[in-house]
Amino acid sequence: MNPVRSLLLSALFLLMLLAAYLWLLPQMPTVIPTHWNAQGQINGYMTPFKAVAAPMLVIAGLALLTILLPAISPRGYRIKPFASVFTIVMLAVQAFVLVTAFGVLLNGAGHPMHQPLVTTVGLGLLWMVMGNYMGKLRKNFFAGIRTPWTLANDEVWERTHRMAGWVFMLAGLVTVIAAFAGAPLMVAIYVLVGAALIPAIYSYVIYQWLQ
Incomplete structure (x- = not known):
């Protein structure tokens, strides 16, 4: 997968998350649950804005690293020979962040997840x-x-x-x-x-x- 396509997919992830936030915002209270402990109990809250901004920053950071790391990898340890595999793995991590963020927003808007x-x-x-x-x-x-x-x-x-x-x-x-x-x-x-x-x-x- 080439870098341009990778960035486009990352941008799509960000747009999807932003669209979900704007759609669900009228249904959300001032703060929403954002963290659960190992027993499945809520132990952390954020404002809806922070709840969407944090995963968006993570996805954007991972998208940047997907392009940057192959460019700066040292000789003898180049990522470029397997850049497509590296890109797929990084996109998978971004997709995981996206899905968990969707769950948080849906929960916050009163849709049980x-x-x-x-x-x-x-x-x-x-x-x-x-x-x-x-x-x-x-x-x-x-x-x-x-x-x-x-x-x-x-x-x-x-x-x-x-x-x-x-x-x-x-x-x-x-x-x-x-x-x-x-x-x-x-x-x-x-x-x-x-x-x-x-x-x-x-x-x-x-x-x-x-x-």
Whole structure:
């Protein structure tokens, strides 16, 4: 995916979020729920403006990084050879932010949305998308499992990311199933954190074995 198309999609995300805010604003009170704890209880509020401005800034920042990071990546760690994969992953993160923000706005406007469920399912799907593309990432400083051992050895990087792809896909699927089954949010957090730690540990083990 070329940079222009990426920016257009990011701009579309921003316009969709702004349109939702303007449409729902007359239905929203002065402050709306914006944060839920691990037990699914509301523990944070914002004004509607701040509730939409924060995710819009995040999406805009990610859109900028999608263009900037490939341009500044150092020699030997270039993102450009796999820029399309990097762009898809970054757009997936932006889409996750967009969906969770939609949930917050709909809740605030009195349209019941089980926000912890929305967030958890969104995270699970995001992990699955990342897992699908993990094996296509090449050595770089900005995306992937960046441990001292993956950055030091090309074979360790490749083996770690092939394994990480399966782990992320499985963790994402388990997270989605657990969310619909009514499991506590902490279950999803443990699964997703574990999915990130396992490849990091594996990279050390495979590095030592290769040495």
